[in-house]
Amino acid sequence: MKTKLLMTAALAALTALPMQAQPASAEDKEVRVGFMNGFPGGRGIFGRDQRDGFLLALDHLGGKLGGLPAKVIIGDTQHKPDVGRQVMDKFIKKDKVHFVVGITWSNVLAAVYKQALKSKTFLISSNAGWSAMDGKFCNPYFFRSSWNNDATPEAMGKALQDENLKSVYLLSANYQAGKDMLTGYLRYYKGKVAGRTLYKLGNSDWQAELSQIRAAKPSAIFAFAPGGMGISLAKQFNAAGLNKKMKLYTVFAVDWMTLKAYGKAAIGTFHTSFWDADSKNPANVRFKRDHAKKYKRAGSMFGVQGYDAALLIDLGIRGANGNLEDHDSIRDAMRTANINSPRGSFIYNVNHSPIQNYYKREVVADEKGNAKIVTRETVFRGHKDAYYTQCKMKW
Structure with missing residues (x-):
């Protein structure tokens, strides 16, 4: 693969004197992509999987994007x-990137x-689903390869x-995305809320929350608990014996990426996702096979999001015949979403958020008693986010 890959520590590379943005030359024959995400600790698994999915797509594209050599910073x-602001400043002013990809957390986005957007640099969120970007802050230079925060819940x-179900207890993180999760969930669930x-x-210590839930006696828990938070929640939920009294339904917690860490604690839980990992779609089969071969672990929905971000950039540049300054042609091509995604086909809404399917998945025991994920049903077909009517873009 011909891709140039530069790994930079966020702060070490950001101590230079203030820089003024300089536009990339129209003669550029190299595509520069800034991939930004959080990598430390347990929460870093989301960024790592998005990055690895992006780089796998580059392998499949022969190390080029739109036929041009690619440099990933x-x-x-x-x-x-x-x-995050410092990283973005470096990408734009020093590295002069043409695209920025990544971002897990809505507060960073x-x-x-x-x-x-002020510098007219294309920004593709490969995870963060902050709802304002789908509504009043939608922009011709912003795309998603993931979802709106509300959609999965x-x-x-x-x-x-x-x-x-008679009643559900709501459990979510106290930041913008966590609040969006509850907003989305309650848009469709009209049953009794036993508590929130x-x-x-x-x-990581759920004793107080689980005590409140036990006292409320709900039929089920709906939880947004990503990363290590979800792992500790599921294990303590089972240890407290609550798995024998109620079901645990999650979003952005259980996935093939985290399943090994959950172990048998995930068995019996349910979650929703835009990705049907069981699909026999050739692009999905290839993604899963090559991801396992390259990284020695199963691919995940987060890897799909990173993978598709690279395919979108490739599509855009090809639509502009390699002219990186032809932003209108790049944008028009990306809007078609004409890529071979592991998720299957999808289209873009007016706000550049995917209109796509969502699936209900269950964690069950395989023949050896280990946890595995199976797709149970399609909940939504061609689902639109709730904010696109607030977007003023016309195309």
């Missing part, structure tokens, strides 16, 4: 908005998006409404 936001709300708790991001 990776910046670590450390999950912090202020560090909210901190950095203006820098990219909307699918879960619809699934639980269809199950006609917004916990501190990074929580």
Whole structure:
């Protein structure tokens, strides 16, 4: 693979004197992509999987994007908005990137998006689903290869409404994305809410929350607990014996990426996702096979998001016949979403957010008693986010 890959520590590379943005030359024959995400600690698994999916797509594209040699500069936001602003500043002013990809957390996206869009640099969120970017802050230079924050919990709300559960306890992280999750869930679930708790991001001791839930006696728990938070929650939920009294339904917690860490604690839980990992779609089969071969672990929905971001850039540049300054042609091509995605086909709404399917998945025991994920049903087909009518873009 001919790709140039630069790994940069976020702060070490950001101590230079203030820089003034200089536009990339129209003669550029190299595509520069700034990939920014948080990598440290347990929460870093999301950024790592998005990065690895992106780089796998580059392998499949022969190390080029749109037929041009690709240079990928990776910046670590450390999950912090202020560090994210520094990384974005470097990407734009020093590295003169043509595209920025990545970002797991909505608060980081909210901190950095203006820098990219003001400089007319294409920004593709390969995870963060901050709803404002789909509504009043939609922009011709912003795309998603993931989802709006509300959409996956909307699918879960619809699934639980269809199950006609008597009551559900709501558990989510106390930051913007966590609040979006509850908004989305409640848009479709109309049953009784037995209680709700917004916990501190990074929580690992669930004794107080589980005590409240036990007292509320719900039929089920709906939880947004990504990364290590979800792992500790599931294990303590089972240890407290609550798995024998109620079901645990999650979003952005259980996935093939985290399943090994959950182990048997995940068995019996349910979640929703835009990715049907069981699909026999040739692009999905190839993604899963080559991801396992390259990284020695199963691919995940987060890897799919990174993978598709690279395919979108490739599509855009090909649409502009390799002219990196022809932003209108790049944008028009990306809007077609004409890529071979592992998720199957999707289209873009007016706000550049995917219109796509959502699936209900269950964790079951395989023949050896180990956890595996199976797709149970399609909850939504061609689902649109709830904010696109607030977007003023016309195309």
